[in-house]
Amino acid sequence: QVQLVESGGGVVQPGRSLRLSCVASGFTLSTKGMHWVRQAPGKGLEWVAVIWSDGSKEYYVDSVKGRFTISRDNAKNTLHLQMNGLRAEDTAVYYCARDVGMCPVDWGQGTLVTVSS
């Protein structure tokens, strides 16, 4: 069955970078669009980014444009989120999710990113 496992979270100082990974199993990553969604402590879900199944397009929420980059390594069936210029407000649990019919459907367990000095 579909399984998504995120990693790469941790504590990082403001302005620094971090790269999250999401290893997919049970399906071929290159055949599906993939999302990153985050949830700040005690807050609701926030959609962050998507990459189209063919990798041709990437889209981002305004608050991360120019700082975050979503990418995929099809050979390793792995999704990435490169996060640069991190801010305190980026502190959240980050989830990857598989798209089914223009909807995030299958979710990983999440990885916590804490931005703090």
Added chain:
Amino acid sequence: QTVVTQEPSFSVSPGGTVTLTCGLSSGSVSTRYYPSWYQQTPGQAPRTLIYSTNTRSSGVPDRFSGSILGNKAALTITGAQADDECDYYCVLYMGSGIWVFGGGTKLTVL
């Protein structure tokens, strides 16, 4: 900036039926927004209940259903149970590669 709206909180009696909604600050929700619904308990990842308006995700009981009611997307829970007490989120595809979540509804079963 269009906001996706949800009731902040809702209450239902055990065994009762409740309908949660997902609207837009401007305009009407239709199937072209591909509304999806998620259930989340504290400390856990979201669980997809309904996607693309009314498709039930694998393993979700049929007492959860999705629809368009008037100008909003709706999640109806029939035969509410104690473990339905948690947070519910909707998300809409706004077009141009952008999705927006609603603020969530905290459901109480009492």
